[in-house]
Amino acid sequence: MVVTALVTALAAAAGRSAAGCLLVAGAVLTGQLSVGWCNDRADLDRDVAAGRRDKPLAVGSLAPRTVTLAAGAALALCVPLSLAAGARAGAAHLLGVGAAWAYNLGLKRTPLSWLPYALGFALLPAFVTLGLPGRPWPPGWAVGAAALLGVGAHLTNVLPDIECDLAASVRGLPQRLGRGWSRALAAALLLGAAVLLALGPAGPPGRAGWAALAVTGPMAVLTVLPVAGHEGSRVPFLATLVMAATAAAMLLTRGAGLA
Known part of the structure; x- marks a missing residue:
């Protein structure tokens, strides 16, 4: 929610229209939901072993299949919402979301754990500006x-x-x-x-x-x-x-x- 609010406010400050800001919000929110749910699903065994009581999967109140389907559905929605801002803007955002998935699925355990964060955050201003008239790079x-x-x-x-x-x-x-x-x-x-x-x-x-x-x-x-x-x-x-x-x-x- 924090990332979604930040990027949407950044889009408004950069001059995106109300409709454009809504598209940005939808794309970032679905992307963040997919990343968060993917992370919880990937960390299920670890969270259970650590006794995490704040994770619905770890305490058994949600089925793993439910979270897997939810992450996939959020990612599927993220693709058209991102591309609605334009091919270049959409590609920038989807590359950042892909980097976050790569972190969840393995990079978090390596010395390159920082790279998805650097790439994902760096591409957020690009997602905003590449959707503006003239498609300027930030x-x-x-x-x-x-x-x-x-x-x-x-x-x-x-x-x-x-x-x-x-x-x-x-x-x-x-x-x-x-x-x-x-x-x-x-x-x-x-x-x-x-x-x-x-x-x-x-x-x-x-x-x-x-x-x-x-x-x-x-x-x-x-x-x-x-x-x-x-x-x-x-x-x-x-x-x-x-x-x-x-x-x-x-x-x-x-x-x-x-x-």
């Missing part, structure tokens, strides 16, 4: 910032579950790096995304840009520094979430400069 600062935001989100998302992942033989990049290095890398990437979004577009950053950098800098410090006496503290994790939310908000404020 500026490099937007693509780069979105890619950094995606990889930072990947590292942040994994932080609370690294030990459980390792026990289940999931050895993606953050699991191999460990909690400390993953926190540091997430902070660097999200700070880089904020800098690109503030300084990449033509003209001065403005108050919003400087304010975002003023928030992101201290959050980066909180992310990297250990909390004395509280090795399991959620402060670093929450700090990375604040950084990711700030970068996403900056991307929206820069939406008018995408085309």
Whole structure:
């Protein structure tokens, strides 16, 4: 829901019509649903072993076949909804969705676990702009910032579950790096995304840009520094979430400069 809302708002900021924004919302929502359901189906055995009570499949309230069919149906709907924005825009979005499926079905267990996030997020501004009149490619600062935001989100998302992942033989990049290095890398990437979004577009950053950098800098410090006496503290994790939310908000404020 967060990704769908973010991309739809980005489409509106970039000048897409109301109908165009609805198509974007439908394409992104069905794509995200397919990815989420595919992930839960692929992780069924792992979630059962981990005793996950928040997963309907793991507790047996849904049949695996139901989730498999739902993921397939959502993906089937995503294809025409994506292509309705144009062949190039649709191809960009479907490539990102395909990368997310590849992550679910195997890449999450490899050192390349970051790649689907980088590719998927980088292609979201392209999906928005390639559906505009003239089919313009988004500026490099937007693509780069979105890619950094995606990889930072990947590292942040994994932080609370690294030990459980390792026990289940999931050895993606953050699991191999460990909690400390993953926190540091997430902070660097999200700070880089904020800098690109503030300084990449033509003209001065403005108050919003400087304010975002003023928030992101201290959050980066909180992310990297250990909390004395509280090795399991959620402060670093929450700090990375604040950084990711700030970068996403900056991307929206820069939406008018995408085309």
